Amino acid sequence: xxxxxxxxxxxxxxxxxxxxxxxxxxxxxxxxxxxxxxxxxxxxxxxxxxxxxxxxxxxxxxxxxxxxxxxxxxxxxxxxxxxxxxxxxxxxxxxxxxxxxxxxxxxxxxxxxxxxxxxxxxxxxxxxxxxxxxxxxxxxxxxxx
Numbered sequence: 001x002x003x004x005x006x007x008x009x010x011x012x013x014x015x016x017x018x019x020x021x022x023x024x025x026x027x028x029x030x031x032x033x034x035x036x037x038x039x040x041x042x043x044x045x046x047x048x049x050x051x052x053x054x055x056x057x058x059x060x061x062x063x064x065x066x067x068x069x070x071x072x073x074x075x076x077x078x079x080x081x082x083x084x085x086x087x088x089x090x091x092x093x094x095x096x097x098x099x100x101x102x103x104x105x106x107x108x109x110x111x112x113x114x115x116x117x118x119x120x121x122x123x124x125x126x127x128x129x130x131x132x133x134x135x136x137x138x139x140x141x142x143x144x145x
Contacts, residue, residue: 016095016103022087023052026074029086032067038090039103040066042073042083055083057111059104061097066090 012018021032023043039059043052056079060066066088073079091100 016091016099017089018092020087020089023085024087025085026070026083029067029070029074032070032088034067035065036067036088036090037061037095037097037100038066038088039100039107040069040089041087042070042079043085043087044082045084052085054111055079057104057107059100061100 017038023045024031037060039057041054042056042058044055045052056073058069058073060069064072070086070088073083
């Protein structure tokens, strides 16, 4: 059985993430419960240095669920050989699909210009983040014209 770190909503340290499982071997996908919503990452384990590279960050909304998305990637001709492990971050039930999409977009934007990041992460950008982007760091608080 897959063990996921979790806590109670009241007194829980995180507002968005209810539970997570990290760096799980790909052959354990069947242990992930169906219908879970949240963010997941595909990793490639590098045994020589004992580290995990992020290959892809994705989201699962109320439709397919994290398990179904992982299964699709495991069967994908394009992605199946690129990753060895995964992490899953399950959100609370009150988190909307728009909020999950925004989280995924934020991660994509972080990796967008990382030359070491896998091409699967770099290829997508989150256009909505451009609407709140400022060129002058002194305007980060959102004040002014």
